Amino acid sequence: MSYATEQELSRIDALLMRVLDEEATSDERQELLALADADTRLAELTELRTQLREAVFAWSDDAVEVVGAVMAALQVDDGWDALSDGLRAAFAVEALAEDTFDISELVMAAVAAPTVAAEEPPPEAVFSALHDGELSAERRVEMARELGRDRGALSALNDYADIGRLIREGLDDEARHADLTPVWRGVAPAIGLSDPEEIPGWAPIADAVRDAVAAASVMSAAESAALTNTVMDGIPKPIRELEHADELDELVNPSDLRGWIVRLIGPAAILALGLMLVIPQLWQVPEKDSIEPTPPVAENVQQDDAIEPMSDGAFADAGSGMKVESLETADNVFVQVMQFDDDGPLFLMIDDVDEPSAPDDGASL
């Protein structure tokens, strides 16, 4: 068995770099292969040598076909794991596509690791080993005596402890503050998951939910009309609600109601009142002596769907045929309903009494 020497390994490394940088001459390529062949472990694997030869000199599809055989040869647990890993990675489809066949990893992983000559630790290294608790009990006792005499060694031990702590804290800090979400996002597509957030088994459920929602959104004309009617019935109609004025404040906020009624009906009422002032005949006010005794209000009120029954605040002007009803819809909202005839326009006058609000004493803050 002959293994490449340290010098030969360095040379192999340098030559590989030149090959990878596409700067190697033909002689250098030959030298690289000769050096690799000199290592028995490589020489024994004929097919691997073929692979390397192909890879160094020219990329060939044929080289890829023997990968299976090489892989099988490398499965044995004989320290070739690193080389096997390297070959697997190098011959992966992505590597082929990118044309990034890195043989330095293969060769160096295979020949460099097992031939590293064991280093002889210097005598002082024993303090480092003592710090790591790697000495035998007897040796520790010996060292304890020595430490009592050697202040420098004691200080070195303290430094070793601090160095370890600083490294751990520094790296912990780095890892704690790092955003590692991209790691999974990068790994997922590489392992065949198109969506990194994919949940197994969810796709059929999502499809079913989507179909159900789509089906529900398609309505027949009859269904659509029924839905419209239901919705419209659910919307309170202001005039009808006045029949049950005490319920109004439960249905809508009086100030909201006032807002839209004033906006819609207010201008119309003002216009009508203006017309009445300009054209007095509209009022047909009788002479004072011609006024007949006014019958009890309740008898004179024409009952209809809109205004009934007359409350304490209601009155009617018999001469003009105008009926007015006053309603208090909420504590401080006052509504007057006016109608000139049974079929005439209906006017609503709404007023509210703003009560002074209590000053904010900040207690709620």
Next chain:
Amino acid sequence: MKQDKPNPQRALDRKLVEAVRAGDPTAYRGLVERYQSRVYALMCGMVKDREEARDLTQEVFIKAYKNLDRFRLESSFYTWIYRIGMNLAIDHLRKFSKRRSDEYDDGIASRESDGSIGEVHRTGDPGRSLERKQLNETIMAALQKLSPDHRQVILLREVEGLSYKEIAESLEIAEGTVMSRLYYARRKLQQLLKPQLARN
């Protein structure tokens, strides 16, 4: 005969690995999220740039996934992936060794006359978090001053808490080599971090 205590962490890893092997790649997310932070910390120690560290972390998990059939269920998943991570980091450093000569000296930290790395001086809020950040930068810079071999052993010892035997097995080197490398790594860090250690 004494029974080993069941390790719930390992049991969960095993379940997740089995689920992935059974055809549910989404279960792999559980493994990524459990270990990404530790792998990232290790990668931060090995390469100087955070973005590179994150890319390597991603690469570690992709590589682990592709080789998941080779993972032995009775082993620790994390031990397996940090070995993958260390190999990837070393390869990465080898590939980019040309461009990374003393980048830290120019950008982040400066050398003192005694060889130690000076504090990073920046204007702005002199709060505690900034101080911590500066210290971290100094430590990262010091780690980058070590050779990849020395960096590897110091991280496996100090961050992962591996024994000499475990480090030796993981890196396929002799225990004596571990002891030697650790000693030299510490001695160099002692020199580089002199001001910080003196303050402690």
